[in-house]
Amino acid sequence: MTAAFPAPAWLVGCGNMAGAMVEGWRAGGVDFAGVTVIRPSGTPVDGIRTVTEYPEEQPRFVMLGFKPQKLGEIAPGLAPHVGSETIIVSMLAGVTAATLRKRFPEARAIVRILPNLPVAQVQGVTPIYSADGGIDDLVEVQQLIASLGMIAWCETETELGVIGAVASAGVAYVARFAEALGRAAEALGVNPTRARSIAIQTLVGTGDLAKATGESMEEIARRVASPKGTTEQGLAVLDAPDGLQQLVDRTIAAAVRRGQQLAEEAARRD
Ligand SMILES: NC(=O)c1ccc[n+]([C@@H]2O[C@H](COP(=O)([O-])OP(=O)(O)OC[C@H]3O[C@@H](n4cnc5c(N)ncnc54)[C@H](OP(=O)(O)O)[C@@H]3O)[C@@H](O)[C@H]2O)c1
Incomplete structure (x- = not known):
């Protein structure tokens, strides 16, 4: 309907x-x-x-x-x-x-x-x-x-703010990550237009794969990374202390904080 x-x-x-x-x-x-x-x-x-x-x-x-x-x-x-x-x-x-x-x-x-x-x-x-x-x-x-x-x-509205920071603002963060992938390819000599398309298709393909198979992102990463292979070396950098998870935690915390500030400002204007 x-x-x-x-x-x-x-x-x-x-x-x-x-x-x-x-x-x-x-x-x-x-x-x-x-x-x-x-x-x-x-x-x-x-x-x-x-x-x-x-x-x-x-x-x-x-x-x-x-x-x-x-x-x-x-x-x-x-x-x-x-x-x-x-x-x-x-x-x-x-x-x-x-x-x-x-x-x-x-x-x-x-x-x-x-x-x-x-x-x-x-x-x-x-x-x-x-x-x-x-x-x-x-x-x-x-x-x-x-x-x-x-x-x-x-x-609760706190939950709304957190999900908003992850999903709504998250579109910008995921876009930045894909952009960074493209830029990395570009820095290693791939034509810029091609580097951007490859980054986008990798993003879309990973999302579709997760949706179609029901696998977690952790499982997908494990499937890509064969022991002692190339991906594993890259993941070691992302997974290092103060690596990607810590960066994302700080990113989301900053967005949630801003949501709280906006709420206080709106309440003050009342
Ligand atoms: N962008 C996101 O991803 C996102 C995600 C979640 C929530 N939001 C929320 O969505 C809201 C809009 O954001 P946006 O990015 O879409 O902003 P935007 O593109 O700047 O659009 C603002 C709209 O407000 C209209 N407007 C301004 N003064 C008005 C008035 N006096 N009466 C009626 N309409 C008026 C504007 O009209 P004109 O077009 O005629 O100028 C325009 O259509 C924000 O509150 C934001 O927190 C955005």
């Missing part, structure tokens, strides 16, 4: 991330008939009514797709349109459900998500959190988000 928007549905802001979600929904054949994009530039979104002012209707679904820092500016104008039938879905990194509840006190439910860019290819990972459980319409919203790939319901 194709997922559907509770209509009328408003997408408030449709930049990088909300745009990627729209692409994923479009790929899945979702109907945009009851959907409106509201954005100050009015830049059209293919196949969706796009306007610069809030329409005269009470939305059942409002997705917040602008930058967290814009909440204070946008919420006062938006809140009067948010009633007891409206579910707010926020992708604002670091802005807590309590802060959103203060901004939209009448909302039927507040749902937080932290999607990642591969939602555009219906390959996303999206953690979801809501303190307003037991509401029937949430099933519809869950199906809509789940139609973009994998979802992970979170018990």
Whole structure:
């Protein structure tokens, strides 16, 4: 069954991330008939009514797709349109459900998500959190988000932030690693364009292999690395003390810390 928007549905802001979600929904054949994009530039979104002012209707679904820092500016104008039938879905990194509840006190439910860019290819990972459980319409919203790939319901907002740092920000980290592989090939004389394609295909192939076989990444690495062979020598560098795991731990910790800072800043602006 194709997922559907509770209509009328408003997408408030449709930049990088909300745009990627729209692409994923479009790929899945979702109907945009009851959907409106509201954005100050009015830049059209293919196949969706796009306007610069809030329409005269009470939305059942409002997705917040602008930058967290814009909440204070946008919420006062938006809140009067948010009633007891409206579910707010926020992708604002670091802005807590309590802060959103203060901004939209009448909302039927507040749902937080932290999607990642591969939602555009219906390959996303999206953690979801809501303190307003037991509401029937949430099933519809869950199906809509789940139609973009994998979802992970979170018990706490801390868990949401951690999964967001790993999966959402993680796309950038995995991209950096693939870029580094390509650069290493380039430094050893491979043509730059070819080096980049090889790095990307290695990334995609490893992901597909893990998905198709169900093997863990550890097992895959073991299968590649024959004893005393070339891969084993390389893995010894990555696995050294203060190697890759420690670097990734520091990377994720920095992103989680920033999420906490954003939450504190948003709460202070309240
Ligand atoms: N990028 C990611 O991977 C990622 C992952 C998880 C969560 N997020 C969250 O997604 C949100 C958006 O990030 P982004 O990277 O997509 O930002 P972006 O590309 O800069 O898009 C921001 C959008 O907000 C709109 N906007 C600005 N002022 C507005 C207003 N007054 N009313 C309505 N819309 C307004 C902009 O409209 P115009 O287009 O008309 O200028 C634009 O469409 C952020 O809260 C971020 O935390 C992003």
